[in-house]
Amino acid sequence: MSHLPRPAADLICLWHDLALHPREVLLNRNHHQWRGAGFIALIALLVVAGVPGFPAGALFPALLFAGPGWVLDLVDTLAHGLWESGRIWQCVECQCCGSDPDGDDEVEPDDPADDGGLAREIENWFKSQPTPTR
Structure with a gap:
């Protein structure tokens, strides 16, 4: 899979x-x-607004492309709501909103040794590139 585009x-x-x-x-x-x-809402808005290049038939490919993800979003919203109310999957922990299994919910302090993140990496990359000469 290393040769596939990221999406x-x-x-x-x-x-x-x-x-x-x-x-x-x-x-x-x-x-x-x-x-x-x-994505589906954007295409629907473009169709309703009558933007050239977006006829009513443009909504069908949008539904084919983004529809499965939208249905999955609806299903996982329903499942998460049922899980929060304690009706399903009590043995499963949501990694985003669940508590620490050790019971230690202490907030981690910010890392003081911040190296600047992505902006710093991009800046360093630009500095390391050779300047073109003509």
């Missing part, structure tokens, strides 16, 4: 993990969702 590899991993660990994926995915619904 395609992410989708393959999502569906693979969903087949192997459906409860954990549904609970954790609930916190990172709704991209499919946003």
Whole structure:
């Protein structure tokens, strides 16, 4: 999978993990969702607004492309709500909102040795590039 584009590899991993660990994926995915619904809403808005290049038929490919993710979003929202109310999967912990298994819910202090993150890495990369000469 190292030669696939990142979005395609992410989708393959999502569906693979969903087949192997459906409860954990549904609970954790609930916190990172709704991209499919946003894409479908954007295309629907463009169709309704009459933007050239977006006829009514443009909504069908949008539903084919983003529909499965949207349905999965609805299912994991329902599953997470049932899990929070204690109706299903009490033995499964949501990694995003569950407590620490040791019972130690102490807040970690910010790391004082911050190296600047992504902006610093980009700056260092630009500095390391040779300047083109003509």
